[in-house]
Structure formats: structure tokens, C-alpha cells
Amino acid sequence: GAVVSQHPSWVICKSGTSVKIECRSLDFQATTMFWYRQFPKQSLMLMATSNEGSKATYEQGVEKDKFLINHASLTLSTLTVTSAHPEDSSFYICSARKRLAGGTEQYFGPGTRLTVT
């Protein structure tokens, strides 16, 4: 397998502030990383696809100016929630794609629980 870490694992912030979440592939290089959002008792919804060295591709309905994604290296992608509001409170999960001999595989981080007060 492969290890993907996220930091922080949980964060509480005040409304109007910005929060940065880091996603790292610890033992492999990930040319593509994905950011998901999950509300309680619901499924994972893809927010954006992040490719190293290029702009992220956002899913329909996701505000790119509010959810800033930076994939600066092959092992790090960051999601910044700008001017956070209580409705942004959610569980954010990143996933990193690893190339294998027979194809690719996607490995998930442990998630970051964001609470905006």
C-alpha cells in the first residue's frame, strides 16, 4: 500500500478566517490528488482534481476562489478554505493517485474535520 497524510486532523476556526489543510503522499509521488468533502451521514463528493504544477480542475458548483488548491510538488497538495463560514464545516478528505505496474491506484488520507464557529 501507500501512505497519505493530512494535517491537521481537525481544526476549529472562527467565521471569516481562512484555514489551510495539507495532504501529503509520504512514500510515493502523486501526480494527481483529489479533494473530497463529506457531510455527516453522506457520501464523499469530489470537489476538485489537482495535478502537480497546473491549476486544479473544480467540479461544478465548487467555488474555486473560496477553495484554493495548490499542488506545488509531487508529494504535497493544499486546500485553503478562505473566509470560512459555518456551512463550510465538513469532513475534508484528500486522495493521491499512485502509478502502479498494472495501472493506477488511489490512496486516501485520514481526513480533516473542519468546524467553523
Added chain:
Amino acid sequence: AQKITQTQPGMFVQEKEAVTLDCTYDTSDPSYGLFWYKQPSSGEMIFLIYQGSYDQQNATEGRYSLNFQKARKSANLVISASQLGDSAMYFCAMREGNAGSARQLTFGSGTQLTVLP
């Protein structure tokens, strides 16, 4: 239209018994992969099992097996000899394209499994 459908929001099973979690999918792509993930209350996504659309045999991984019925477009997960630690949310997911596809995973709505002592 939903690409992945899980019709059982919640399931109960007695410890040591087997349980089947339903998943149907919809795609026109001849190449695709089907995945099952377990998400305990901690939030991490744990990969359980994978089935490729061209795989001739049903996938098995320990106590997990995937009942793949291609004509019916179903990919049910069977957990044998349930354990208390199996209590979690289970997600079925699909990735369209071949094994090297850069496309993202699409998740179903999930099934909350509770194993009773």
C-alpha cells in the same frame, strides 16, 4: 442519473453471520473498475476490494468477496463471519476507463452496517 446506487442506508447483522451489501452501477464505458471502501467512525477510508470489468472471476479478499453480475450491473459486497469491528459505513465506488485511467472515483451514498453481538 446516479452512477452508483446503494439502496440500503442501514443494515444489521448478527455477529458471525454473513451479510450482503448491495451496489448497482451505471456506465456505458466497457472498461471500468468497482471498489468497496469501509469508513469507520474515525473517518478514514479503508480499501476493501476491487473488481475490474473484464475480470472473469469474482474478487475475494479474506472475509470480503464481491458478487459481480455484469449483465445486471451489480457489484454486491459479501462479508462473511461478521465481526463487531465490521460496524462502519461502507461505500461502493466506480472508476470509468481502464486501469490506467486518470478519472476520479464516483461514490455511492453508502450503507451503515451495524454488527450485533
